[in-house]
Amino acid sequence: MKRNPATIFIATALAVLLLGMFFGMLAAAQYVLPGFLKEALPFTKLRPLHVSMVVFWLLLGASGCVYYFLGAEKLLKRRIRKWIFLHYGLVCFVAIGSAVAYFTGNFGGREYWEFPPYLAIPLVLAWFVFLGVFWRSVSGKVKRWPVYYWMWLTGIVFFILSLAESYLWLLPYFGSDLVRDMAVQWKSYGAIVGSWNQLIYGAAFFLMAKISGDNSFAFSRKTFFFWFLGLTNLMFNWGHHIYALPVSPFIKHTAYLISMTELLIFGKILWEWKHSVSEMRQYFYRIPYRFLVAADVWVFLNLGVAILMSIPALNLHTHGTHVTVAHAMGTTIGINSMILLALAYYIFGQVFGPLSGKGLTKAKFGYWLSNGSLLVFWLALMGAGLTNAWFQWYEPDMPHALLMQQLVPFFAVFVLAGIFLFIGFALVVFPLLQQFISGKKTPADPSIILPTEISETSKKKEYANEYA
Amino acid sequence: MSERTFTRYRLIYTLLSIAFVVFSGFVYTQAVPENNKVVSSKAVQGKMLWQQHNCSSCHQLYGLGGYLGPDLTNTLSSKGKGRDYAAAIMKSGTQVMPDFHLNDAEIEALLAFLEHADKSGNNRVHSYKIGRDGTITSEGETRK
Numbered sequence: 001m002k003r004n005p006a007t008i009f010i011a012t013a014l015a016v017l018l019l020g021m022f023f024g025m026l027a028a029a030q031y032v033l034p035g036f037l038k039e040a041l042p043f044t045k046l047r048p049l050h051v052s053m054v055v056f057w058l059l060l061g062a063s064g065c066v067y068y069f070l071g072a073e074k075l076l077k078r079r080i081r082k083w084i085f086l087h088y089g090l091v092c093f094v095a096i097g098s099a100v101a102y103f104t105g106n107f108g109g110r111e112y113w114e115f116p117p118y119l120a121i122p123l124v125l126a127w128f129v130f131l132g133v134f135w136r137s138v139s140g141k142v143k144r145w146p147v148y149y150w151m152w153l154t155g156i157v158f159f160i161l162s163l164a165e166s167y168l169w170l171l172p173y174f175g176s177d178l179v180r181d182m183a184v185q186w187k188s189y190g191a192i193v194g195s196w197n198q199l200i201y202g203a204a205f206f207l208m209a210k211i212s213g214d215n216s217f218a219f220s221r222k223t224f225f226f227w228f229l230g231l232t233n234l235m236f237n238w239g240h241h242i243y244a245l246p247v248s249p250f251i252k253h254t255a256y257l258i259s260m261t262e263l264l265i266f267g268k269i270l271w272e273w274k275h276s277v278s279e280m281r282q283y284f285y286r287i288p289y290r291f292l293v294a295a296d297v298w299v300f301l302n303l304g305v306a307i308l309m310s311i312p313a314l315n316l317h318t319h320g321t322h323v324t325v326a327h328a329m330g331t332t333i334g335i336n337s338m339i340l341l342a343l344a345y346y347i348f349g350q351v352f353g354p355l356s357g358k359g360l361t362k363a364k365f366g367y368w369l370s371n372g373s374l375l376v377f378w379l380a381l382m383g384a385g386l387t388n389a390w391f392q393w394y395e396p397d398m399p400h401a402l403l404m405q406q407l408v409p410f411f412a413v414f415v416l417a418g419i420f421l422f423i424g425f426a427l428v429v430f431p432l433l434q435q436f437i438s439g440k441k442t443p444a445d446p447s448i449i450l451p452t453e454i455s456e457t458s459k460k461k462e463y464a465n466e467y468a
Numbered sequence: 469m470s471e472r473t474f475t476r477y478r479l480i481y482t483l484l485s486i487a488f489v490v491f492s493g494f495v496y497t498q499a500v501p502e503n504n505k506v507v508s509s510k511a512v513q514g515k516m517l518w519q520q521h522n523c524s525s526c527h528q529l530y531g532l533g534g535y536l537g538p539d540l541t542n543t544l545s546s547k548g549k550g551r552d553y554a555a556a557i558m559k560s561g562t563q564v565m566p567d568f569h570l571n572d573a574e575i576e577a578l579l580a581f582l583e584h585a586d587k588s589g590n591n592r593v594h595s596y597k598i599g600r601d602g603t604i605t606s607e608g609e610t611r612k
Contacts, residue, residue: 110519175515235491313604320535
């Protein structure tokens with residue numbers, strides 16, 4: 001039986017991803033077909049269905065990867081399994097509960113989590129369980145923690161803090177003042193995004209260590225330096241969301257100064273790693289490796305946009321336009337999802353064995369299709385956003401309906417690309433789900449020794465040289 | 469990792485966390501200009517309606533929210549718009565915007581909320597002062 005808690009998390013996440021993308025397509029269609037599904041599934045329902053489901057993809061996927069790696073390090077005790085399933089059950093409960101709430105039009109009305117506030121309680125509980133399991137598993141050796149344990153701990157703790165913070169609006173002091181409420185809301189959202197990034201990037205580091213057979217970088221001073229810089233970003237750079245709000249300039253200047261260097265940091269490390277892995281090793285892990293390369297490319301593209309957008313004078317124009325959407329899609333799909341897919345392919349490869357020939361063909365085709373259409377999707381959103389910014393500045397009195405008409409060609413491309421993106425991801429995800437459903441391990445070709453199965457450092461070096 | 473390195477990392481982590489807590493306290497208490505302090509209960513009620521109907525899935529305030537509809541921060545003080553116009557749209561919806569079947573009291577509350585938003589600042593692109601260093605200053609920020 002190969003369906004362990006980690007693969008159950010990941011398989012569920014993959015299914016939720018497809019579901020979330022499906023809702024996204026329907027929502028996007030309403031941009032070009034006004035009135036489409038207006039009664040049955042209005043935008044007020046589709047948008048949160050889309051956003052929440054894809055956020056659950058990231059959360060479930062990242063948690064599954066953390067559990068897999070803890071298991072791979074033989075750190076998860078058997079007794080702890082039931083707690084992991086409790087974590088899983090709570091998240092699924094919230095995911096299903098929120099979908100029901102949206103379908104029935106029962107809203108909390110906050111971005112990201114438009115479900116009624118009480119559903120946040122099981123979600124916070126789930127993360128407390130996560131924290132407990134994680135801490136029990138690794139607390140014995142804090143002094144020897146590689147950077148990814150620090151990242152995971154930070155990711156878990158900040159998720160709890162930030163989720164709680166995002167509900168401060170329930171107190172009248174925060175909730176009744178629009179500006180204070182929005183400031184705190186976007187402060188917490190910045191950290192929530194940062195917290196799942198910590199989980200996902202941490203898992204990516206772990207994967208790199210596994211692929212290269214060398215985890216020394218996870219202890220290096222340079223890595224820690226960059227990680228601390230990233231953490232500083234998580235804590236203080238969220239202000240770029242609210243440059244437009246009439247809040248204290250101190251917050252905005254802090255954000256401006258610290259800016260979005262986290263992507264830069266990560267891109268740098270990925271980049272260095274790429275050069276250090278020999279060709280042959282890349283070959284074995286071809287699919288995971290490819291996805292990491294894709295994430296690399298998306299880091300660079302989004303990094304450029306992020307830096308520009310964190311300059312307030314430019315942000316003034318792009319803020320509130322689809323440039324922001326392009327950035328959000330570029331990072332969550334291009335970076336977060338590509339990394340998680342790399343991890344899913346790696347982990348399922350370890351657990352269920354290699355893909356069938358057909359599965360591999362699908363995966364490779366899906367890979368190119370999804371990345372290609374994501375690029376078109378991203379450019380269409382950028383085009384819509386920049387056009388919007390132009391009109392906003394030169395024709396500020398243009399009625400909204402007229403403005404939207406100018407953008408329709410971009411939206412049409414965006415919707416079409418979104419459909420292909422969905423097909424691409426479906427092709428990538430199906431072979432994995434097939435493996436999971438069959439639940440059996442395909443025997444690997446015995447002539448191939450996986451680098452991770454070599455435990456002695458000296459032999460590893462030999463192995464690397466042999467194929468260099 | 470040596471004992472010393474570990475101690476140093478722990479120290480950096482602790483200092484960052486303390487700075488974060490202090491910064492959070494600042495945001496909670498100091499971030500908002502004085503002119504925002506008085507909020508009518510009607511506006512608060514309007515804000516709840518705004519959330520219950522998930523208006524922010526289509527509309528933005530200060531550029532934050534969904535993108536299918538216009539930003540509503542300053543609708544009430546915009547040329548050719550204002551209360552009656554906003555009330556009419558909220559009453560019956562449009563081709564894109566659903567009819568939420570709001571009653572008059574609810575529309576009044578939503579108008580009070582939008583008025584609160586309007587008074588809190590000016591979100592029109594041309595109203596921001598752009599500094600040489602790339603910073604921007606909004607009207608609401610300096611108004612007392």
